[in-house]
Amino acid sequence: MGDVSAREPQRQVPPAIGPDRQAVNRPQRGRWSNAQAFAALDLGTNNCRLLIARPQPVDGGTGSGFAVIDAFSRIVRLGEGLAASNRLSDAAIDRTLAALKICGDKLRRRNVTLARSVATEACRRAVNGADFIARAYDETGIHLDIISAEEEARLAVLGCHVLIEPGEGPALIFDIGGGSTELVLVDTGGAIPRVLDWHSAPWGVVSLTESSPGGEGRDGRIAAYARMRALVADSMAAFAARLPTGVPRARLLGTSGTVTTLGSVHLGLPSYDRSVVDGLIVPAAAMRRISGDLAAMDVRERAQLACIGTERADLVVAGCAILETIMDLWPAERLGIADRGIREGILRRLMGASRP
Structure with a gap:
């Protein structure tokens, strides 16, 4: 596993929030209009959580940090029933898509230019995990990467x-x-x-x-x-x-x-x-x-x-x-x-x- 500082894939996120596309410049308003916004979305077996932030120097400018602009957290129980069926249920998918649509709206409103969204154990284990990922992208514009358990541990x-x-x-x-x-x-x-x-x-x-x-x-x-x-x-x-x-x-x-x-x-x-x-x-x-x-x-x-x-x-x-x-x-x-x-x-x- 080694050093936790190894770099990760990065995705440019235009208003459509899709994978690997250049950001679109749009007029911005509000307090954060001149700051580049970054986002991280973690879709777990139980929770859907989003953070949107901008870089902020710390330690007198010698370190690196960030200031949170917006956040979202909801218990969606995506993995409910998975142990018995090995599938993500329709009800769990519907709950999760509703939460992801809120996240997508926040990403667009905050003019996020660089983001990464990850899915963990429920999507790793479910036989229909890949189908859910495709549907989530079609309906919300959010591209979810199903990451390994090792990568999950390293990011944590x-x-x-x-x-x-x-x-x-x-x-x-x-x-x-x-x-x-x-x-x-x-x-x-x-x-x-x-x-x-x-x-x-x-x-x-x-x-x-x-x-x-x-x-x-x-x-x-x-x-x-x-x-x-x-x-x-x-x-x-x-x-x-x-x-x-x-x-x-x-x-x-x-x-x-x-x-x-x-x-x-x-x-x-x-x-x-x-x-x-x-x-x-x-x-x-x-x-x-x-x-x-x-x-x-x-x-x-x-x-x-x-x-x-x-x-x-x-x-x-x-x-x-x-x-x-x-x-x-x-x-x-x-x-x-x-x-x-x-x-x-x-x-x-x-x-x-x-x-x-």
């Missing part, structure tokens, strides 16, 4: 690794998705992290929930949670065996809806606040305690908790099972939480950043 690292706690030795970064979980062991000794090892497990919050139905009553739910953890542990066993032992101070950084949600629960936030969650450091024991509590609750009880609600109530337990398994194989005392990842990694590549 580039997007969030600046939040790894300072320290010696390797650190572990993970991204719990809807259909898979990526784990990357990195050496942080240089300006850009060097990937030492990586693994993609076939379990995310949607795929694990659908493959491991919950039990009845508190005891049944706790037993179902244990089964989830066993499935995840088995899928990560080969990677766990390769991890170094005796690391004096293991460092762990997570990027996903699971960790940001649990971080919000830990803080007792009445509603989600990225400004206090992104970069948060939480004791691992606290995350385990929250995970155990949520696993014992029923869906109605979880839905009543702020920052979980009805949209995440049925999926958050699977995320907890994956998180606890990761903390078992890399026993850090603290967990870093990042509300950034693939989209930020894409933007850094598009803007030509050689280092975050």
